[in-house]
Each structure stands twice: as C-alpha cells, then as structure tokens.
Amino acid sequence: MISNYIENANFEDTGFSYTLSIISGKYKMIILYCLMEFRVVRYSELKRYIRSISHKTLSNSLKELERDGLILRQEYPQIPPKVEYRLSEKGMSLMVILDQLCVWGETHRN
Secondary structure: OHHHHHHOOOHHHOHHHHHHHHHOOOOHHHHHHHHHHHOEEEHHHHHHHOOOOOHHHHHHHHHHHHHOOOEEEEEEOOOOOEEEEEEOHHHHHHHHHHHHHHHHHHHHOO
16 A cells, blocks of 8 residues: 555645545644534534644634535524534544544554
8 A cells, every 4th residue: 555655656636635635734634533522512612622733723624624624514503603513524534534643653652
C-alpha cells in the first residue's frame, strides 16, 4: 500500500493526502473524537470540552468538517438558537481509523 504512494509522483493525488487534508489542523480530530464519544453535541458543549480552542477556530473547524461531509449540523428555530452537531455516515466511517490511533497511543505512550 505504501509503495503505491512512493511510486505515485504526485502525492496530492493520493487517498492519504486527501484524508490528511480533511482532518488536518490542531482540533479537527478532537472534535471528531468528541462527536464519536457523545453522539450529539451542542456548540457550547464542544467549547467546554475543548477549553483551549477559540470561538473562531471552533466555528471554522466545524464549518470545514461540515463542508467536507464529516459532520452534520442541525439548527433548531428557537430563541436562544440551538445548534447540534453529529457525525455523518462519512464521518462514522473515519472512526475506525481514529479508534486505531487511540489504541496505538495507549500502547506506546509512556
């Protein structure tokens, strides 16, 4: 599998490059992990869970994850506004990989 990437002269055209492009960034995998664990999460809950993230970064990351089809955004017409996020089918399919990253980390951390 890796040899296919090495032989491919244009790294940007690989599946590996595509995957990295949609989950890259400091917080996207944390957001995905949170949605995997808690299923449906409101914006304010994500902000509390990821204390170090700014509102702008959280908002931008959520927009990008939604644009890339990994999460679904549900807005309820009420006051105050209520918005919930959940993984899409595409996002759920990525959780196998994210789970393996967790397993690897638990095995190899000091």
